Amino acid sequence: MMEEYYAYVRRLLRDEEPRAGEARGASEIYRTLVRRQQRQVLLLMFGPLKQRLGSAGFEPWLDALREQSPPRDANPSRWALAAAHVLGTLPHVDGCTAAIATYLALRAETAIAEDPREGDPLAPGARLATFSCDPRRGHDAPTACGGGGPLVLAFYRDVDRRVRTEALSLPAVAAWGVLAGEVAPAELALRGVQRATLQRGEHQLRALGALPGAGPRSARGCDEPR
Amino acid sequence: MDASARDPFSVGIGLRRPHFRELLHNERRVDFLELVPEVFLGVGGETRRVLHALRERYPMLVHGVSLSLGGPDPLTPRKLADLAALCRELDAPYYSDHVCLSSIDGIETFDLLPLPFTEAAALHVATRCRAARERMERPIALENITYYAKMPGSAWTEGQFLSAMLEASDAELLLDVSNVLANAQNHGLDPQSALDALPLARTRQIHLAGQRFDSELQLQVDDHASAVSEASLALYEHALRRIGRPVPTLIEWDQNLPSLDALLDLADLVRARQAAVFEAPLSSAATSTAGR
Numbered sequence: 182m183m184e185e186y187y188a189y190v191r192r193l194l195r196d197e198e199p200r201a202g203e204a205r206g207a208s209e210i211y212r213t214l215v216r217r218q219q220r221q222v223l224l225l226m227f228g229p230l231k232q233r234l235g236s237a238g239f240e241p242w243l244d245a246l247r248e249q250s251p252p253r254d255a256n257p258s259r260w261a262l263a264a265a266h267v268l269g270t271l272p273h274v275d276g277c278t279a280a281i282a283t284y285l286a287l288r289a290e291t292a293i294a295e296d297p298r299e300g301d302p303l304a305p306g307a308r309l310a311t312f313s314c315d316p317r318r319g320h321d322a323p324t325a326c327g328g329g330g331p332l333v334l335a336f337y338r339d340v341d342r343r344v345r346t347e348a349l350s351l352p353a354v355a356a357w358g359v360l361a362g363e364v365a366p367a368e369l370a371l372r373g374v375q376r377a378t379l380q381r382g383e384h385q386l387r388a389l390g391a392l393p394g395a396g397p398r399s400a401r402g403c404d405e406p407r
Numbered sequence: 408m409d410a411s412a413r414d415p416f417s418v419g420i421g422l423r424r425p426h427f428r429e430l431l432h433n434e435r436r437v438d439f440l441e442l443v444p445e446v447f448l449g450v451g452g453e454t455r456r457v458l459h460a461l462r463e464r465y466p467m468l469v470h471g472v473s474l475s476l477g478g479p480d481p482l483t484p485r486k487l488a489d490l491a492a493l494c495r496e497l498d499a500p501y502y503s504d505h506v507c508l509s510s511i512d513g514i515e516t517f518d519l520l521p522l523p524f525t526e527a528a529a530l531h532v533a534t535r536c537r538a539a540r541e542r543m544e545r546p547i548a549l550e551n552i553t554y555y556a557k558m559p560g561s562a563w564t565e566g567q568f569l570s571a572m573l574e575a576s577d578a579e580l581l582l583d584v585s586n587v588l589a590n591a592q593n594h595g596l597d598p599q600s601a602l603d604a605l606p607l608a609r610t611r612q613i614h615l616a617g618q619r620f621d622s623e624l625q626l627q628v629d630d631h632a633s634a635v636s637e638a639s640l641a642l643y644e645h646a647l648r649r650i651g652r653p654v655p656t657l658i659e660w661d662q663n664l665p666s667l668d669a670l671l672d673l674a675d676l677v678r679a680r681q682a683a684v685f686e687a688p689l690s691s692a693a694t695s696t697a698g699r
Contacts, residue, residue: 182525182527182528182560183479183527183528183531185559185560186522186523186528186558186559186560187478187479187511189558189559190508190511190520191511191512194511194514194516206556207555207556207557207558207559210555210556210624210626211518211520211555211556213623213624214518214555214624215516215517215518215520217518
């Protein structure tokens with residue numbers, strides 16, 4: 182009995198015309214509502230990416246993401262990984278790094294909004310407090326991922342407790358994600374981020390005074406890509 | 408920890424990020440906070456610390472949006488375990504979600520799709536609800552949602568459907584009074600009659616929210632973006648009279664979020680309306696930590 186209903190919902194989500202006996206109005210209402218909700222969530226998550234790609238690049242990306250298999254919950258990190266999958270299919274964006282950067286940017290904006298003064302560490306061992314895109318700097322600003330993804334700036338207190346702002350490389354962003362426990366190394370590995378990349382990122386973070394200690398910490402548990 | 412056990416006229420607000428800091432230092436009365444667990448699953452750092460600090464000040468309720476009890480996808484043990492862990496962490500006395508489909512074939516709709524009002528759908532939800540409750544080891548309350556159109560195959564009224572589903576699942580009702588009003592307005596029903604047809608004896612909690620008329624859809628839409636209307640409040644009073652006892656009530660306001668003060672003014676108003684129904688004076692307790 183439920184299979185007929187599920188078939189109806191699947192057709193609705195695929196934008197198919199309603200069949201005989203199915204109310205056209207109901208399909209249109211829910212198509213509109215679902216699209217609105219998905220768009221709202223995606224804009225919330227990936228507003229900075231829109232700034233970077235512009236509407237011409239962002240709208241097709243939204244459509245592409247809708248057609249994929251987004252995660253089961255509204256957890257931003259899972260959305261970021263789903264977005265990475267889709268972004269990776271687009272020729273002009275380095276998918277994984279762009280998505281991670283966007284995700285961290287989202288977190289950064291949140292953290293800054295919560296308390297811009299405190300700069301409290303987000304994870305043991307990391308003194309990075311926040312990351313943020315800075316769309317005001319436009320395309321001439323130094324990019325963090327080779328001209329592909331969004332610009333990522335780090336706002337943080339360094340090991341001497343000074344507030345600093347630095348443009349980050351994407352290896353540094355990825356390494357921060359792992360150190361902060363926000364991105365699983367295995368998930369990065371599955372998407373082609375190599376252990377050496379994370380180690381490079383850690384070196385860069387130390388050079389920026391963002392991590393304590395003399396030598397680079399190991400990128401725990403990150404396997405080579407399969 | 409149950410808000411209803413502490414104060415008969417209990418009114419809470421949704422925990423929303425812009426209010427985090429203010430709530431940490433708030434001195435006004437807040438009977439409980441309700442949070443959306445999907446926002447916090449797997450999130451650590453400063454956000455987690457704030458959540459724990461808030462938990463020390465306020466009772467917490469957990470209201471999910473993605474269990475999709477009416478859907479076809481299996482309930483994953485990992486998801487249920489994560490939700491249960493969060494409920495334990497926050498000492499939430501029960502878990503609530505919606506009577507709906509919110510994902511299918513792994514695709515998240517981000518909208519709550521109504522189910523067909525049929526016996527098969529009621530039994531399907533009930534079976535999954537019992538399984539979720541067993542796994543999460545705590546009671547479950549299910550919310551009536553807005554249905555902007557009846558789904559194909561519907562043979563029952565919403566009241567018949569919800570009654571059968573809650574009976575079969577032995578779950579409780581999270582009565583969204585504003586949803587009842589919107590459904591009545593959109594389908595040409597009498598709001599009080601529509602409400603009376605619901606299994607009100609099972610009511611564990613009430614939701615009130617703002618709505619607006621959507622000119623594109625030509626429907627009253629439950630958008631949680633404004634104050635609760637007088638029509639909703641009037642129906643709320645009717646609901647309380649029918650239920651016959653005070654019920655913990657949440658004000659849902661998710662978009663165009665007002666200041667915390669404005670939200671708490673509304674909470675005070677709702678608390679006073681609830682007290683007036685039972686002709687009882689409000690408690691003089693004015694601190695946000697009452698009952699903890």
